[in-house]
Every structure is written in structure tokens, then in C-alpha cells.
Amino acid sequence: PIVDDTNGAVIGAITILLRRDTIFHAIAEVTIGATGHAMLFSSDGVPVICPVLAPEEHTVKPELISALGRLKAGWATVADDSHGSRNALIGFAPVRFGESLAPGSLGGKQWITVVRQDPHETYAPLAELVAKVLLYGLLVLAVLWGTGVVVARRIARPIQLLHDGVREIGSGRLDRRLELKTGDEIEGLADAFNQMATNLQRSFAQIEQRVVDVHRLEEKYRDLIEHSPEMIYQLNRSGRFVHVNKTGLEKLKYTLDEMLSMRLWDLVPRGQEPLVLQYLERLVAQGRSSIETVFLAKDGHPIDVEIHATALIDQERGGLVHSRAFVRDVTERHRLEQQLQEYTTKLEQAVSERTRQLVASQARYKALFDLVADSVFMVDPSGMIVAVNKREEQALGYAEANVVGRSLLEVVLPAYHDALRGWLADIITGQRKVPTQEIMVRHADGLETPAETDLIRVGVADQLLVMVQLRDITDRKQLERQLQTYREELEQKVRERTREIEETKQYLENLLENANDVIYTLDTEQRFTYVNSKIEAWGYRKDDLLGRPYLALLSKRHRGRRLKSTLDIGAKQVYEVEVVTRTGEPRAVMVSVSPLHGVEGAILGVLGIARDMTETKKLEQQIRNSEKLASVGKLAAGVAHEINNPLGGILNCLYNLRKGTLSPSRQEEYRASMEDGVRRVQKIVRQLLDFSQQHEPEFALTDINHVVDRVLVLTTHLFAPNRIVLETVLGHGLPHVMVDRHMIEQVLMNLILNAVQAMKDGGMLTIRTSVVEGVCLIVVRDTGSGIPPAVLPRIFDPFFTTKSEGEGTGLGLSVSLGIVERHGGKILVDSEVGKGTTFTLCLPVSRERSLMERVS
Structure with missing residues (x-):
């Protein structure tokens, strides 16, 4: 910081920029041995400069960050020195600057120089010294050991051989034999060990064979239990399941782990637990017991079961050790028993009912046969008619007495005789039914009639009959002919409609393209x-x-x-x-x-x-500019007067100063007055230039009160000559509005000029700003002559004016409305003849939100 020596205040700061390449060369010149070098870290462990690795290639562990965070010089051994070396010795010291730095310098961190070296190079001298000491010690130890070995070998060799052999035999090598020829007790002991190994080898072979046999039996019985068609389970003395076979798990839909956490009475429905407990008591007392009950599967499905269990009793204590039970699913058996009972009852009822039905069967069959809607002929395999129904006599006119015994071919036209014979042959050879066919039959009076026929195989006792059904399809054929006619007419209409659609499509495409x-x-x-x-x-x-x-x-x-x-x-x-x-x-x-x-x-x-709208917008801009220039013209005389007043005062002050008769204090007052006048003129000219210049539309957050003040600077001079009193009520703390400042100034200028022209005999002009429900309101109220109701609907029409020729263009309110609507707002008008007019500009505080509300 740069400090003012007079008052100790900070008046500036010096920023020092350190070139990284300069620091890099300074760091790179520091070397220690073959692998040692210096680095630069920040106090939070971030590498800044390293001549060996790039900063992002470093691996910084928390231990290294903790060592650097002390901000003191020193040495430390770390598990990782950020270069991959383990248990490395590093040195570090904070970087000292000649001047005190601001807290935000170097990212708010402190720089630390770090020196590291490969641990192999660091500890190389110490390792060399240790190696020499070990070498000399080993040489001395080797000499002593060699001397002892030579002396002891001859004494201890037989014992060592015996020891090694016994150890190998003990480790499982039973085929190992001790070969010692010492002629003393050691040789006898070796022979004894050899005999023992032979005996053990023979015994272990027999044991292993029996173990294999036991495993085979165990696997066999386990497979039998697991794949038994019946459920098998084992309970402990508390009634908890110890084992359940695979069949039981599949039927009950539980896993083995779930079953091992349950007791036998957990599987039965509520209320049957006492029966299960009594069954277990009988099992303990008698050693075996049986029960029929119901198991509930995991999904709630009931299973009727029959349990046969045996118990293993502790003979000394008299308690139950465990029990094993075979569970047979008797659900199907119970169902079959119940069905058998129901079938027996139903069969008895059916026999009596059937006896009654057979009595009425023939009459009912005849009635049904006669009531069939189609004409039915019952014929034998040769085609001879054996029976006809009443419908046939009504439809074709053949009486049963006259047609029975005659051939069916007499009813069918000759053109269909071969087909009919083939269909009868199909029925005789075993076909159940011939698909529906169309044929022509002859009425008893000789009229030929189209019909549909179905041939169905019918067995009556041991006699084969064929039921031939004939349906008159005269009406259907007529409908089919009509349908064909309608179809052809419809296709013609579809073609015509398609052509009309194509013509319409072509017409619409021409409209769109042009x-x-x-x-x-x-x-x-x-x-x-x-x-x-x-x-x-x-x-x-x-x-x-x-x-x-x-x-x-x-x-x-x-x-x-x-x-x-x-x-x-x-x-x-x-x-x-x-x-x-x-x-x-x-x-x-x-x-x-x-x-x-x-x-x-x-x-x-x-x-x-x-x-x-590019050209249209250019024209609108020209209209706005022309209206703005018209407003400037209206203000010109008043602005000139506003400028002349301070200029006259300045000239008077200059005249008195040149006379040289004023006291120093009076001269200072004159100079201050002249400076105020110049500033007043400068402010008016700057505001007038800014208002009259053309601007590209630029929306920005704007203080509406500031816009009102800028417009009043150019229009205040109009109020006093026209005896107009200005009242401004500007809201405090209003939010800024997204508008084009120059456009809104033009709108306010038009409304104020119109208000002044409306109050020819004086009055009060009130300008009020506020925000109501997210809408910024600018109210311009005058107490002039007001607007007649007949004129009010047309005041926003372009070129419409009630003023005399030369007083206006008729574009002011039209341009103003266009500007406000472009901002997503609107202008409200309230006027009463003789009392005045109120214009209210409504501008949305949030323009985007306003537009979305208008859309919805």
C-alpha cells in the first residue's frame, strides 16, 4: 500500500508482477547432487514452479500440506514428496519479501521454497557405512561359525539325520525310511521309527478308504432326502427348523435361511398352534407321532399336509434332541375325495334327471328340428333323404311325406351334383363338417333359388347321417348387387373428391408461395x-x-x-x-x-x-425524429430565453469586473455567479442536444424519476409565461424499469407540451410517478379545456389534430402510443370537458413478464 505521510491514509497500492520464467530460472539453478532440486509451493500445497515435473503432475499428500502449512523453516520426512518418492527428506522455508504485501497478494496464500532429493541418493552414504559394518561383522561370524560346524558335524550328524527323518515322518511322509548304520542305540531307534511309519501308512490307507465310503453314503442319502417327492424337515428341541429339504422349500416358497428362523407352528393358520404343540408333546412322550394339518406357504396359499415324525430322545436327560418328519402333501387327495363325493351326489342326480330328459328328448328334438331357421335335410351316406324340417316345407315347398326316400340331387340343380357327391364323400371318410358353400336349388314349383349349404356329420345310434342345411340367400345376393353399385359410385366420388383436394392443395400452395x-x-x-x-x-x-x-x-x-x-x-x-x-x-x-x-x-x-418490418421501422423512426424536431422547435424560443437570462447576468458581472472598483470579496461573488450562469447554460444546451439527437433503440434499466427531471429541465420555462403551476409527486424507492430513456423522454415531452397548449388561460400541471402491482405509472394531469367525447376515440390516429394549421403535425400521440406499446405498456386517457385531461403511462417493471401475461 501507498500511505499518505501526513494523515496515514492509504491512497494507493503498488502491484508487483513476478515473471514466472525469471523465477523458474532462479529455482532451476539450485541443484543438490544428482537428483536434488528446489521447488516453489503455495501454503495450501499447490505446486507453483518445479524444474522437473509440471505442476499438474505432482501428487501432494495431506502430510506434505501439513508440513508446508506451518509457515516456518525446517526439515521433515514425508511418505510422499510429490514426486513419487517414499520416506523422503525435504527442507522448506517461507519466501521473504522486502516489502509487506496486501492480504490478497499471491491469491491470499504464501509462497514456500521446498528442497527435495531422491531418498536413494540422500541415504546412500549411510547405507554404505551400514553395509561395511555388516560385512565386517558377517566375516567374523562366518569364521567362528565355520570352526564350530567342523567340530560339531562329526558329533551331531547321526542325531541330525535321525531328527530330520522323524520330522519328515511327522509331517506326513510315511514312506520315508531312516538309513543309519552307527551300531548303537541311535540305529535301533531309527529301525523302530521305520516300523512305526510302515504301520501308520497301512492304517491311514484303511481310514481313508472308509472315509471315502462314508462320504459316498452321505451324498447318496443327502440326494435322496433333498430330492424326495415328500417334504422332509428336522426340528431342534425348541421346535425351530434345523433343516428343510429342497422339495419343502419349493412347496412353501421360503428360502432355507427364512425357514431356519421359523418354528413349526409359524407355518399353520392362526388358531391351530395348540394342536401343533400337542402333537410335539406326543412326539416327545411316544417317540413318534402323526398329525394332519395345514401349512401356509409364503404367498399365503394353504397346503393340506400329513406329518409322520420320529424323535431322538436324550436317554440320560430325557429331553428331545431333535426330530425328523416326513410331510406328505395331501391337498390333491383331499380335493379328489371331495370331488368324488360331489361327483357321486351329482351322478345320482344326473341319472334321475337324464331319465326324465330322455322321455321328452324325442319331442324336444323334433320341435327344435322344426324350428331351425334354415331348411334342413337329413340324408344317409348315399344321399337319400330320411327327414326334413317344417322350415323346408315353408321355404322350398317339399312336403316331408313326398320327399322322404328321394335323392337330395333332385332338389339341387345338375350343375352342382358332382360337387354335392364330393362333399358327401368327405363326410363319409370322416370329415366333421364341410365349409359353407353356395349352390342353386330348385323350388317345388320349379323356381331356381340361390342358397348357402352346410354339411355336418351326425351320428344317431350306430347309423351315420348327414345334416344338410340350406339358407335362402336371394335377399343377400340382391344386397350384394346393390353394394357393388354403391361401391362403384363411392369410388367415383372418392376420385372426384381426391381431384378437388388436389386442386385445393395446389391453390393453397400457390397462395402460400406467392x-x-x-x-x-x-x-x-x-x-x-x-x-x-x-x-x-x-x-x-x-x-x-x-x-x-x-x-x-x-x-x-x-x-x-x-x-x-x-x-x-x-x-x-x-x-x-x-x-x-x-x-x-x-x-x-x-x-x-x-x-x-x-x-x-x-x-x-x-x-x-x-x-x-425493416423499412417500416425506418419510417417510424423518421416520424419520431420529425415529431421530436417539432417539439424542439416549440421549445426553441423558451430555451433561448432561458439561455439569455444567465448570459445577461454574466455580461453584467464582466462589466463590473472590468471597472476594477469591486472589493476582492465582491469580485469572488461575481465570479461564482458567472460560474453558476455558465453551468446553467451548459446544462440546458446539453439536455437540448441530447433530446434532439437521433439514438438507436437501447433498452436499459432506467430510473423513471430521473427521466421526468430531464424533461422538466427543457420545459420548466414554459410554465411561468403561461401561468401554469407545476406539481411533481415522484415516488420514492421505485424499481428501475427496462425502457429506452430517449423514447420515454419524447413521450413525456409530447404530453407536457400538449398539456401546456390545453391550458391557454393557466392552470395546474401535475406529474406523478408510482408502481402498482408490478406496473410503473407516470401520470400527467392538466386542468385545461379537456377533450370532447366525440374526439377522444381518434386522438391516437396518425395525422389527426384539433389544433390550427401550423401548430401541430397530428403525430405526437400516435408516435407516443407506438413507443409505449413497443415497451409492452399502454396509455390510458381520462378527460372531461372544462375540467382537464389525465394521461397515464403504464410501463411493466418486468418487460418479459408483461409480454407473457399479454399472451396468456
Whole structure:
């Protein structure tokens, strides 16, 4: 920091920039041996400079960070020195600067120099000394050991051989034999060990064979138990399951671990626990017991079971050691017993019922046979008619007495005789039914009738009959002919309708392609699915845009949020965007987008109509500029008067100063007065220039009260000559509004000038600002003549004016309304003839939110 010596205040700071390459060379020049080098770390363990590894290649462990965090010089042994070396010795010391640094220097951290060396190089001298000491000691020990070995070998060799052999035999090598020829007790002891090894080898072979046999039997019985068709379980003395075979687990749908945590009475329904406990008591008392009960599977399914159990009793203590039971699923048996009982009862009832039915069977059969809706002929395999129903006599006119005994071929036209014989042959050879066929039959009066026939095999006792059903299809044939006629007429109408649709489609395509606006459709991914030829005015080809994203045509400041809201809420929107042509030229475009709905109401995409408003906006800007210049013209005389007043005072002061008769204090007062006058003139001229200049539209957060003050600077001089009293009520703490300051100043200027012109005989002008429910309100109220009701609806029409020729263009309120609506707001008017007029500007505090509310 730079400190003022007079008052000790900080008036500045010196910033020191350290070149990394300079520090790098200074660090790199520090070397220790072959592998030692210096590094630069920050106090939080982040590598800054290292001549060997890049900073990101270091591995910094918490132990190293803790050592560096002490911010003191010293040495430490760390498990990892950040270069991969283990148990390395490092040295470190904080970097000392000549001047005290601000706390935020070097990222708020302190630099620490660290020196490290490969541990192998560091500990090499010590390792060399240790090696020499060990070498000399080993040499002395070797000499002593060699002398002792030579002396003891001859004495201890037989004992050592005996010891080694016995140890090998003890480790399991029973085929090992001791070969000692000492002629003393050691040789006898070796022979005894050899004999013992032989005996053990023979015994172990027999034991191993029996173990194998036992394992085989165990596997055999385990397999029998696990795969037994019956459930088998084992209980301990507390009634808890010790084992359950695979069949039991599958039937009960429990896992083995679940079963081992349960007791026998956990499987039975509620209320049967006492019966199970009594069964267990009988089992302990008698050694075996049986019971029939119900087990509940894991899914609640009941299983009827029959349990036969045997118990292993502790003979000394008299208690139950465990019990093993065979459980047979008797659900099916009980079901069959119950069914058998039901079948017996039903069979007895059926026999009596059948006896009764057989009595009425023949009459009922005959009645049903006669009531069949089709004509039915019962024929034998040769085609001879044996019976007909009443419907046949009504439909074809053949009486049963006259037709029985005659051939069915007499009823069928000759053209179908061969087919009928083939169908009868199919029935005789075993076919159950012949599919429905169409034939022609002859009525008893000789009339030929179309009919459908079905042949069905019927067995009556031991006789084979064929039931031939004939259905008159005369009406159906007639309907089919009518249907064919209707089908041909319908096809003709479809062709005509298709041609009309094609013509309409061509007409609509011509309308779309020749429209003056760009018309397009987008899918839900905001990609073009159609665009008309008007897009070529912007330099794009239709085929190049299909499938491309819509946002590719917009400038970067438009990200498609409005379009996404249309897809989300399904509401039509009209808004302005900026399109970039193929040559990079920005174009102002007014877009109207509407959702496209599918059959079920789902949004499939959007339909957009884009109108190029570039030239229109230029014309609007020219109109605004002309109206602004007209306002400046109205202000010119008053502004000139406002400037002349301070200029006159300045000239008077200069005159008195030149006379040289003023005292020093009086001269100072004159100079101050002259300076105030110049500043007043400067402020008026600057405000007038800023108001009259053209500005590109620029929306920014703006203090509305500040905008009102700027406009009043240019219009205050109009109030006193016209006997107008100004009252300003500006709200405090109002939020800033997203507006174009110059445009809103132009609107306020127009409203104030109109108010002044409306109060020719004087009055009061009130300007009030406030925020109500997210809307900024600017109220301009005058006490002038007011606006007649007949004129009020037209005051915003372009070029409409009630003033005399030369007093106005008729564009002021029209331009003002356009500016306010462009800001997403509106202008409210309340006027009463003879009392005055109130204009209220409504501007949304949040412009985006206001536009969304207007859409919805």
C-alpha cells in the first residue's frame, strides 16, 4: 500500500508482477547432487514452479500440506514428496519479501521454497557405512561359525539325520525310511521309527478308504432326502427348523435361511398352534407321532399336509434332541375325495334327471328340428333323404311325406351334383363338417333359388347321417348387387373428391408461395418442416432450410424463448425478432406464431408468419425524429430565453469586473455567479442536444424519476409565461424499469407540451410517478379545456389534430402510443370537458413478464 505521510491514509497500492520464467530460472539453478532440486509451493500445497515435473503432475499428500502449512523453516520426512518418492527428506522455508504485501497478494496464500532429493541418493552414504559394518561383522561370524560346524558335524550328524527323518515322518511322509548304520542305540531307534511309519501308512490307507465310503453314503442319502417327492424337515428341541429339504422349500416358497428362523407352528393358520404343540408333546412322550394339518406357504396359499415324525430322545436327560418328519402333501387327495363325493351326489342326480330328459328328448328334438331357421335335410351316406324340417316345407315347398326316400340331387340343380357327391364323400371318410358353400336349388314349383349349404356329420345310434342345411340367400345376393353399385359410385366420388383436394392443395400452395410474408412451420424441436418461396428474399433457398433449426436464422440476442413458450403453453404470440440474411444483413421482423394441434390436442409444432418490418421501422423512426424536431422547435424560443437570462447576468458581472472598483470579496461573488450562469447554460444546451439527437433503440434499466427531471429541465420555462403551476409527486424507492430513456423522454415531452397548449388561460400541471402491482405509472394531469367525447376515440390516429394549421403535425400521440406499446405498456386517457385531461403511462417493471401475461 501507498500511505499518505501526513494523515496515514492509504491512497494507493503498488502491484508487483513476478515473471514466472525469471523465477523458474532462479529455482532451476539450485541443484543438490544428482537428483536434488528446489521447488516453489503455495501454503495450501499447490505446486507453483518445479524444474522437473509440471505442476499438474505432482501428487501432494495431506502430510506434505501439513508440513508446508506451518509457515516456518525446517526439515521433515514425508511418505510422499510429490514426486513419487517414499520416506523422503525435504527442507522448506517461507519466501521473504522486502516489502509487506496486501492480504490478497499471491491469491491470499504464501509462497514456500521446498528442497527435495531422491531418498536413494540422500541415504546412500549411510547405507554404505551400514553395509561395511555388516560385512565386517558377517566375516567374523562366518569364521567362528565355520570352526564350530567342523567340530560339531562329526558329533551331531547321526542325531541330525535321525531328527530330520522323524520330522519328515511327522509331517506326513510315511514312506520315508531312516538309513543309519552307527551300531548303537541311535540305529535301533531309527529301525523302530521305520516300523512305526510302515504301520501308520497301512492304517491311514484303511481310514481313508472308509472315509471315502462314508462320504459316498452321505451324498447318496443327502440326494435322496433333498430330492424326495415328500417334504422332509428336522426340528431342534425348541421346535425351530434345523433343516428343510429342497422339495419343502419349493412347496412353501421360503428360502432355507427364512425357514431356519421359523418354528413349526409359524407355518399353520392362526388358531391351530395348540394342536401343533400337542402333537410335539406326543412326539416327545411316544417317540413318534402323526398329525394332519395345514401349512401356509409364503404367498399365503394353504397346503393340506400329513406329518409322520420320529424323535431322538436324550436317554440320560430325557429331553428331545431333535426330530425328523416326513410331510406328505395331501391337498390333491383331499380335493379328489371331495370331488368324488360331489361327483357321486351329482351322478345320482344326473341319472334321475337324464331319465326324465330322455322321455321328452324325442319331442324336444323334433320341435327344435322344426324350428331351425334354415331348411334342413337329413340324408344317409348315399344321399337319400330320411327327414326334413317344417322350415323346408315353408321355404322350398317339399312336403316331408313326398320327399322322404328321394335323392337330395333332385332338389339341387345338375350343375352342382358332382360337387354335392364330393362333399358327401368327405363326410363319409370322416370329415366333421364341410365349409359353407353356395349352390342353386330348385323350388317345388320349379323356381331356381340361390342358397348357402352346410354339411355336418351326425351320428344317431350306430347309423351315420348327414345334416344338410340350406339358407335362402336371394335377399343377400340382391344386397350384394346393390353394394357393388354403391361401391362403384363411392369410388367415383372418392376420385372426384381426391381431384378437388388436389386442386385445393395446389391453390393453397400457390397462395402460400406467392404471399408477401414468409410463412413457415416448425416441429417441436424448432426445426423447419415447411417454408415458402418468400424466404429467398433473405438469400436462403427453401430446400437448404428444411430440417435446419429455426434459431439459425435469428441474431445471437434472440434465443427462441417466446417460441418455446408457444410450444409449452399452446398460445398464439406476436413479437419482434431480428433475422440475419444469408449475406449477414440484420432485418427487423414481426413474427406471429400459433401452435399446430394434432387429432388428440397434442402440440405437433407451430405455424409462423414473418413480416419484414425493416423499412417500416425506418419510417417510424423518421416520424419520431420529425415529431421530436417539432417539439424542439416549440421549445426553441423558451430555451433561448432561458439561455439569455444567465448570459445577461454574466455580461453584467464582466462589466463590473472590468471597472476594477469591486472589493476582492465582491469580485469572488461575481465570479461564482458567472460560474453558476455558465453551468446553467451548459446544462440546458446539453439536455437540448441530447433530446434532439437521433439514438438507436437501447433498452436499459432506467430510473423513471430521473427521466421526468430531464424533461422538466427543457420545459420548466414554459410554465411561468403561461401561468401554469407545476406539481411533481415522484415516488420514492421505485424499481428501475427496462425502457429506452430517449423514447420515454419524447413521450413525456409530447404530453407536457400538449398539456401546456390545453391550458391557454393557466392552470395546474401535475406529474406523478408510482408502481402498482408490478406496473410503473407516470401520470400527467392538466386542468385545461379537456377533450370532447366525440374526439377522444381518434386522438391516437396518425395525422389527426384539433389544433390550427401550423401548430401541430397530428403525430405526437400516435408516435407516443407506438413507443409505449413497443415497451409492452399502454396509455390510458381520462378527460372531461372544462375540467382537464389525465394521461397515464403504464410501463411493466418486468418487460418479459408483461409480454407473457399479454399472451396468456
